[in-house]
Amino acid sequence: MNGPQRNFLDHLHPARVRLRSLHPKTTLGLGIAAMTCLGILLITGLTLLLYYLPDQQRAYERILHLTTTLRFGTLLRNLHYLAGNALLILAVLHLARVALTAGYRGRRLNWCYGLLMLFLIFAGAFTGYLLPWDQLAYWALKVGSSLADYLPLLGHPLKVFLLGGEEIGAETLLRAFAIHAAVVPCGLVGLAGLHLWRVRRDGGLATPCETPAELPARPWLYRAEGSVALITLTVLLLLALWLNAPLGERADPGHPPNPAKAPWYFVGFQEMVSYSATWGGVIVPSLMILFLALLPWLDRRERGGGRWLAPGARPWQLLLMLMLCSQLVFIAIGLWCRGPNWSWIWPPGGG
């Protein structure tokens, strides 16, 4: 049983867990992996903060200085870039896992916390993309912010708020920096605390049957979580040695690359908008957001969550998977099959 020593982590964990909760198949470890990414982001981000300057003239030079002269500078930037993208992917996968196990049943509030965090993660990734102030960043943000214009009512104010005006300028860089380095991390840490606390309050992981907890959390749950976190860290470190965070020329507002593409996670929307501005830019994205927000209410059951493909939720789960897969397809097309003037390229990446 538990020793007399207790530490802070014990507040976040239950005293006892079910055997099932430990099993990799139950959660795939996605939440913990995402939390690890968040931790890596905070640590690398605080280091990058020492060198970065949100100034149109200097930002790019600072990034060059950081990546080429500093020991571990490239690694640090790569790690931050990779952890950011990994967090985005893991968060979406975690959302899909919760939906597919109907883990939101009886925990609607926590689902909403999760969605808010996903929104913050997108905001963080998007604003972080701009900070190097190079050609890639500038034009991706230009495309991304004009995509926001398509959203009804909220779209335009959102764009003006993000850019600090109608156009990208010095204000935009400062604003992106403030959002990226202050708003998003604070919001994420706060919400993550709430998110974890709610899991604890709701009685740990969702289970289909009310079996009592069997195992002491310490050391088994700690070790399982530690394994996931360490594996995530190892994979990211190894990737950071191979994959360099992209850096283009200095931003030049007069010379757009052709095609100018949004950051990869918004390329799917860009692709949809290229078919129809109304459908791809307004109706479908709004429906998607609405669907995600209302999913726990669409599935009316309160109990029986925690089992993969839980009965009663399957139509909604199917819809969610269709939505995610179609986005994947759109992103793939937009990234690899689109050339100058958004013309079709086959084979992918050729031309």
Add this chain to the structure above:
Amino acid sequence: MNQLSPPRWVTPLYIAALAAALAVLGTILFMGISRNPWPLDGDIADVTINLGGTPVREHCTSCHPEGSTATGSPHPDIAPHETAELGCTGCHLGEGMALDLVVSHGLPGNGARAILKKKDIQASCYRCHPLQPLAGAEKAWNGYRLYLQKGCDSCHPLAGLQQSGRYAPDLTAVGDHLGIDQLVTAIREPGREPVNSTMPRYPLSKRQARNIALFLKSRTARPLFQTPLAQLQKKSLLQPDDLFPGSEQLSPGQALLQRKRCIACHRYNRDDGRIGPDLSYSGLLRTGTYLADFPGDPTALIGGARMPAIRLTAAEQRLLVTELRQNADRLQQTRLTKAVEGRDLYMLLCQRCHAADGNGLGPIAANLAQMPRAFANNRNFFAGKSDKELQQSLAQGIPGTSMPGFARLLSPERREMLLDLLFKAFIGGGRYAKRRLPELPPKPEFALPAAAGQQLFQQYCIRCHGRSGTGRGPDAARLRLQPSPRNLTNTGYIVSRSDNQLLRAITYGVPGTAMPPWLGELDEQQIWALLREVRRLSVGEQP
């Protein structure tokens, strides 16, 4: 309590993950600490210099101590400049804050910060120095002269020049955006990017283009070493007095043609800009009012003309008309009388546009608003035109296009000779072998409403003629249609066409062009509605 045995896999996995993480972390730390990330041994030079009030931080001298080259040869003497005071990136560009073989020399792409080496360094001289001959910057100076001589300033705005056109991108800060190689490409291959560029391809040698690029690279928004006051004083760029050597011997009229950069594009006697039509005979090809009005507003007389507007005072207009008239008179008496055969006339007057082999792709054809009619392999087109129409086109010209009337320049016999030659040499099939033209659709009793015509136009015509009828639809560029689709907003041309001519083109198509017959697809009422829509577009009437 139901005590279960703990899962066996947890602890080994944990230990393995811990070992892997520690191993990777250790390796990375060891590698990072034991290996220098920068290419050369020694410390990183971190220099901050003051360039005209702006602190500029550089690491360049880490690899180039005291400005030496990569091979170790020392920096040349640049007195009265001093490297310690100027730093490196002020003149050489590049990314001073990078310490990397690729990035620090400027990333490829637009090449805005691409490093300037050796002879190219003179591109930086005129960033601070006023534009006047400067030892060591001869090529850039020559580039500035060429820029003015070739009439680049007629279209491109450039801060500091007293007069410059506003028909092309502003080049005031072009040096901040493009590298020298990119500038050379933009000058020599204007149509590459963007594809719809209207800039003509100038007959410039590679060296000339590079000299102009060296000059343009010095045009930056924020020159270093210049106080705002100095910038204000230098705002007007000096035009060299001897821009056109030998111009003192020219007559006032010829000097005007040179000063107004007409000869930069047009041909005039021996001078040939190889971009626009020949002005040598234009005194007898166009009326005095036409010649006086044309430079001030070319597109009013030739729809879609690429020539920029050249402002002339009333006195200059008179001088221009007199000069062109006298020159044409003189040539009519001398050179044209010597041209006995139709072939000689064709080579003097026609080939510049219609090409020596009659395919309509003459040396300047690409720069004209509308492609010249092809003679060769175009028998069907000419078999559908009555001889009277052809005579009329040759004598009176075709309004709204670059085709002038030759009635005053050539006698009727000589014009006949020319027409005979066209049929004999290019068109073939005999001048009077005409094909019987099918009936035109009669005017319907009830005309469709104007809105229906607009809708039909948007449905059937815009792929080639464009939404607004300018002849620049998506298919025109995509399929590289030659001749290019007719510009229907060309008032002068469309107004000069009779209803029957337009109806024939719509109903039965135009042979030798991409215009298909629409009779099967559309009925009489619809064709007449389209005619009405074309008339509306041509005069720019609001629907």
